Amino acid sequence: MTDIRIHVRASREYDVVIGKGLIAKVGQLVREAVPKATKILIVSETNVAPLYLDTVKGSLEGEGFEVEEVVFEAGEKSKNIDTIARMWGVMAKAGFTRTDAVVALGGGVTGDMAGFAAATFLRGIDVVQIPTSLLAQVDASVGGKTGIDLPEGKNQVGSFHQPSMVIEDTDCLKTLSPDKFTEGLGEVLKYAFIMDKELLKVLEIYEDKGNLQNDTQTLTDIVKACVADKVEVITEDEFDTGRRQILNFGHTIGHVIERDSNFTKDHGVCVAMGMGIIADACLAAGMTDKATHDRMISLIEAYGLPSGDGITPDEAVAGVMNDKKKRGNTISLIVVRNIGEAEICPMDPEGLRIFLSRR
């Protein structure tokens, strides 16, 4: 199978390359993406590095790059300024210049941090993203959002910094834990619901739903569809002031569930719950029909995700009011009344409480 390329026309133009076995070709691809670089910093973490770092490093060195590495402790708790400072330190010590580059090898945590280190070092150097989790392949690695968490909240500091290339090797998804794979499916379903009826059909008719993780061919098609969807949205609204908000379907309530669980529940799982709750509320409010509602709920559940949670309308409203994405007192709730079409529905807190109370 030949590799798929999706071209992104944002403030920087780049390709998302999707295929099987790309990890072994990283050197060549990075050379194409950052032709002037001589030094590369690979950023990875303790779960992913043992699996893929040697191959990536060998491939980069084979292309003549001088390679440095920072491997941090896997997990969201590392997504802070100390880890970024380590990356800055290694690059400064090794004499990186404006034409050198960072390569992010890992899930969304790695990509967000490597992107932020690249965005800030010498006021901005290139970054190539190599996302290895399903969530990072279909969402986090594309679109240029980078950043870190603060004790006060997730993703509170960051910047937009588009990558020079995104290299998505779908073979890497085989080593993900089944839970992390399923969580990524939450975001996959989101694209199907908000904008992609074709993808929805693929997901519906796929027979062996419990075995999708081992079907790299189908997965490659699914990842490609999701990336194409995200690229379409971000090309129209790179800086998240308008249509990009539809990507938040399920997230407004999902974030509250995630935070209330002290981040013990996975993001994609919370998004699935958030989508289910909004679907229920839309049905109760007469904003959608039963067939549409049931189609969404059954697909969420068929892929092993929960379609709801015991969050009360009051808890949801209180949580939403603490969210940084809220603009003033208005909540931009994303609703799907017809599959494949998302709408931004502005609501005030009381309106949201009433909307959620009907379910």
Ligand SMILES: NC(=O)c1ccc[n+]([C@@H]2O[C@H](COP(=O)([O-])OP(=O)(O)OC[C@H]3O[C@@H](n4cnc5c(N)ncnc54)[C@H](O)[C@@H]3O)[C@@H](O)[C@H]2O)c1
């Ligand atoms: N920038 C964006 O637009 C954007 C969008 C969505 C999410 N995010 C961010 O992404 C992060 C979540 O991403 P994530 O779920 O990928 O988290 P993650 O990076 O922590 O990866 C999830 C888990 O999977 C493991 N893993 C990753 N790839 C693997 C592989 N191939 N084999 C085995 N294990 C592997 C990791 O070690 C980790 O334990 C959050 O910090 C979130 O804020 C960013």
Ligand SMILES: [Zn+2]
């Ligand atoms: Zn998400």
